[in-house]
Amino acid sequence: MxxxxxxxxxxxxxxxxxxxxxxxxxxxxxxxxxxxxxxxxxxxxxxxxxxxxSYQPQKRPLTEQEVDQLCEEWVPEPLHPPITKEMEYNPPVLESAAGPRTVVNGKSVINLSSTNYLGLIGNSKIKEACNAALEKYGVGSCGPRGFYGTIDVHLDLEAKIAQFLGTPDTILYSYGLATASSAIPAFCKRGDLIIADEGVSWGIQNGLLLSRSTIKYFKHNDISSLEKRLEEVFQEDQRKRKALNRRFIVVEAIYQNSGLMAPLDEIVRLKEKYRFRIFVDESNSIGIFGKNGRGLFEHLNIPVEKIDIIIAAMGNALASVGGFCSGSSKVVDHQRLSGAGYCFSASLPPFLASASIAAVEIIQQDRERQKMLQENVAFLRRNLSEIPGLTLGSDPLSPLVYLYLAKSSGSFAGDNAILQKIVDQMLEKSVLLTLKKRSVLDKCKLPTGIRIAVSASHEKSDLLAVSLSLKEVVQSILSS
Amino acid sequence: MATVPYFVVLTTYFSYGLLFVIGHLRDFFRSLFYKDRSTAEGYAPLCRDFEDFYTRRLYHRIQDCFNRPIASAPDAWIEVIGRVSRDNNQTLYRTYQNQRCLNLSSYNYLGFAASDEYCTPRVMESLETFSPSTCSTRIDCGTTVIHQELEEMVARFVGKPAAMVYGMGFATNSTTLPALIGKGGLIISDSLNHSSIVAGARGSGAKVQVFQHNTPSHLEQVLREAIAEGQPRTRRPWKKIIVVVEGIYSMEGELCRLSEIVSVTQKYKAYIYLDEAHSIGAIGKTGRGVCEHDGVDPAKIDVMMGTFTKSFGSCGGYIAGSKELITYLKHVSPGHIYATSMSPPAVQQVISALKVILGEDGSDRGARKLAQVRENSNYFRQELRRMGCEVLGDENSPVMPFMLYNPAKIPAFSRECLKRNVAVVTVGFPATPLLLARARVCISASHTKEDLDLGLEVISEVSDMAHLKYFPQMESFSKVKSV
CATH class of the missing domain: 1.20.5 (Single alpha-helices involved in coiled-coils or other helix-helix interfaces)
Known part of the structure; x- marks a missing residue:
């Protein structure tokens, strides 16, 4: 069966x-x-x-005694890690203005660490403007822009910068560092997309973080890497039809962290092809590049309308403090309600606005400073190019000149220790140099180096002396 | 905060409802007749729809009440620049016709905003020596002798072993918090903390929880729960907990209940971060802030933060704490390492103002200023209360908001006051909750009795027009005024 x-x-x-x-x-x-x-x-x-x-394990909330005990047992970490030798760094203390020559420890030194590119520190016209403003307005503005903290000089400066750059409008921030970290989150929110250079400075990194957007990085100043990233996004779009989001490419004209120059014309071509907007930080190029000193976009003959958002710190070539963001009137107006560092911070002290107005006027009238700066950069680079043990970084036109160790010790800290010795010995030889310092919060992993900020007001003889003593010092330190 | 009357709730919601309906109606017709060409093909609009709608249909209607430019120092009296619009308030143009107004809006608590007999000459001297900027960060060549002097002085003033200064108050918070705490840490923040604290907390990567505004009992509850439960998902204990509070809440005028909060944080081993942006210089017998006012030993506060923009009439901020904390922060904080150092003349202004406050200028001006701001504030607050206005905030606080509620009262109050030459700040949604639009008065030591009486008279008159006297008027008000 x-x-x-x-x-x-x-x-x-x-x-x-x-x-x-x-x-x-x-x-x-x-x-x-x-x-x-x-x-x-x-x-x-x-x-x-x-x-x-249905079976549920019986929930027994912690009793008060148990919570008490947990609170009792909890041991927090200290507020800060133990202080190491490395943390105890005492920067040079200046006894006079940070001009091309300054006084440290009662000694006159050649100063190559101030980003006073056009030599406007100590300029008498700027000082006059400041004095007049101090007398009329006092020092602080005692309020945010919204609440009677808008002084006429703020409006004048905004109009001045807009006219200088050829943009419809400009908005002022009271601090350079807060400019990018307010302007980026004003436009980019969760769900938006930003493609940024991996070498951007901390202010921009902070802005990217606060925006909560999706961030993709491309290799430092590498246009093909950028194109690859853009292509990836394009391919993904083809696969998934998603709602249109805001998309930005974020770059610096001259990178604070490397002195390299962004190929802005190429980037603009790509951003148009892939329909991105572009955000450019011109902090180290404004007043320095272009026929009228407007910045890198002018130098590369890019019409200013093609750059959606320009930001810059005024603490470099303009020899003031603060920052601004320039663009279409929509870009600017929107920030007046949503730029956190604009709405919720006291406005720029009026005398610093006056200083910036005077500085822009000088840049517009006096083209010589720009030429002098380029000459000085070229002169210094020629003299620094043959120091054994060091390699010259940065773009040949950049006023920020980086010197790297030809043979890295393998770690950031190790390199820093060697370079710090060089910097210390140079100070003994009356030359004030600085190292690139990196906060542990900074995600940029570019190598460390000596950072030289060239100024139009540096004497050629001083620059020559610097390169000669640097050669000596480097030789003695690297050979030992 | 007092409970909102039902009638007010109803009318306020109705007003906003009406604004939204009309706005959308206008947008509908706009979409019929007007093609927006500002956004190119293939791009997402630059601003979110709601933000755009809010700006066009609500904010633009009353934008003349905000961002009013002035052409003078933000002293007791200011020159307000006239503005006109030829396109229904879309854009405003300066008319260059100034209007002299009583200033009840600047944070000029001690009256250091205008040029000062002691401070200004010294500031100009430092301008001559150091120029307006160092064009450098603090660790490169942006540290001058006066930066050092100021740091020592601030530490001495607030009663901490060490201090460091930043060039901007906002950046002080937004760059210090990420240096102190990160992933695995917890920030417990007062629900009404300032935007800079929010930015710092968000930038730190730590988890953020809020406790009910200025309520130590709720703080305790949040702390207990947090410690008992540990980190979400992993259940590991928190690495550390920082409680962040402010000395004076600038939109509430309230003083922090510091001593109670400190006893809670000490009990639960949480660190406390105190933001004295508004209170330093303005509160306490010798101007040393809420610690002094509340009798709390500064040693119990782990991180003391404050700004120089308000009482000292300058710009920038400071962090004060133990020597080790400051050494660590100087090594890590991006605001110290990457930002242009504080402008030397602004540094000198704070040094000079501090010297006046401490009486080191050889006069008793500082003490008189401190007494004056307290006296002025209490007088003004008392009179506003008597008038029947719903005034927020505590005794001794120079910041006193009072309620407007209805959105239409924001421009009405602001414009009518300006017509009568008084400059007052009005705030509405989104800076405050939808229902709680308010006006705010900031009192200064530089206001005279006549100034204050004039201000009160105008506010009383306008309040009558706008029906702002939510409480019955006390009979004594008119009497006191006539005395």
Missing amino acids: TMGGMVQNLTESLATMLDAPLADAVVFGFHIDGHFLLETLLVVAIAFLLLQK
Whole structure:
């Protein structure tokens, strides 16, 4: 007998067995057989199970005593890690203005660390403007722009910068560092996309973080890497039809962290191809590049309308403090309500606005400073190019000149220690140099180096002296 | 905060409802007849729809009440620059016709905003020596002798072993918090803390929880729960917890209940970060802020933060704490390492103002200023209360908001006051909750009794027009005024 036959036999005999005692039972004209009985039982069982409370482990909230004990036992980490030798850094203390020559420890030194590119520190016109403003307005503005902290010089400066750059409008921030970290989150929100250079400065990194947008990085100043990233986004768009989001490319004209120059014309071409907007930080190029000193976009003959958002710090070539963001009137107006560092901070002290107005006027009138700066950069680079043990970084036109160790010790800290020795010895030889310092919060992983900020007001003889003593010092330190 | 009357709730919601309906109606017709060409094909609009709508249909209607430019120092009296619009308030143009107004809006608590006999000559001297900027960060060549002097002085003033200064108050918070705490840490923040604290907390990567505004009992509850539960998902204990509070809440005028909060944080081993942006210089017998006012030993406060923009009439901010904390922050804080150092003349202004406050200028001007701001504030607050206005905030606080509620009262109050030559700040949504639009008065030591009486008279008159006297007027008000 087959297996199937056996099973059939078994069920049949089971059915007869069940049916037998009730064979004749009819209730309300309904014939009750074993089948019905079984089904009823099943329904009852299911109903019983359904009506049962599902199993839940009993929740017992912590008692007050238990919470007390947990609080008692909790040991927080100290507010800050233990202080190491490396943290105890004492920067040089200046006894005079940070001009091309300054006084440290009562000694006159050649200063190559101030980003006073156009030599406007100590300029008498700027000082005059400041004095007049101090007398009229006092020092602080005692309020944010919204609440009677808008002084006429702020409006004048905004108009001046807009006119200088050729943009429709400009908005001022009271601090350079807060400019990018307010302007980026004003436009980019969760769900938006930003493609940024991996070498951007901390202010921009902070802005990217605060925006909560999706961030993709491309290799430092590498146009093909940028194109690859853009292509990836394009491919993904083809696969998934998503709602249009805001997209930005974020770059610096001259990178604070490397002195390299962004190929802005190429980037603009790509951003148009892939329909991105572009955000450019011109902090180290404004007043320095272009026929009229407007910045890198002018130098590369890019119409200013093609740059959606320009920001710059005024603490470099303009020899003031603060920052601004320039662009279409929509870009600017929107920030007046959503730029956190604009709405919720006291406005720029009026005398610093006056200083910036004077500085822009000088840049517009006096083209010589720009030429002098370029000459000085070229002169210094020529003299620094043949120091054994050091390699020259940065773009040939950049006023920020980086010198790297030709043979890295392998770590940032190790390199820093060697370079710090060089810097210290240079100070003994009356030259003030600085190292690139990096906060542990900074995600930029570019190598460390000596950072030289060239100024139009540096004397050639001083620059020559610097390169000669640097050669000596480097030789003595690297050979030991 | 007092409970909002039902009638006011109803009318306020109705006003906003009406504004939204009309706005959308206008947008509908706009979409029929006007094609927006500002956004190019293939790009997402630059601003979010709601933000755009809010700006066009609500903010633009009353934008003349904000960002009013002035052409003078933000002293007791200011020159407000006239503005006109030829396109229904879309754009405003300066008219160059100035209007001399009583200033009840600047944070000029001690009256150091205008040029000062002691401070200004010294500031100009430092300008001559150091120029307006160092064009450098503090660690490169942006530290001058006066930066050092100021740091020592601030530490001495607030009663901490060490201090460091930043060039901007906002950046002080937004760059210090990320240096102190990160992933695995917890920031417990007062629900009404300033935007800079929010930015710092968000930038730090730590988890953020809020406790009910100025309520130590709720803080305790939040702390207990947080410690008992540990980090979300991983359940590991928190690395550390920082409680962030402000000395004076600038939109509420309230003083921090510091001593109670400190006893809670000490009990639960949380660190406390105190932002004295508005309170330093303005509160306490010798101007040393809420610690002095509340009798809390500064040693109990782990991180003391404050700004120089308000009482000292300058710009920038400071962090004060233990020597080790400051050494660590100087090594890590991006505001110290990457930002242009504080402008030397601004540094000198703070040094000079501090010397006046401490009486080191050889006069009692500082003490008189401190007494004056307290006296002025209490007088003004008391009179506003008597008038029947719903005034927020505590005794001794120079910041006193009072409620407007209905959105239409924001421009009404602001414009009518300006017509009568009084400059007052009005604030509405989104800076405050939808229902709680308010006006705010900031009192200065440089206000004379006549100034204050004039201000009160105008506010009373306008409040009558706008029905702002939510409480019955006390009979004594008119009497006191006539005395």
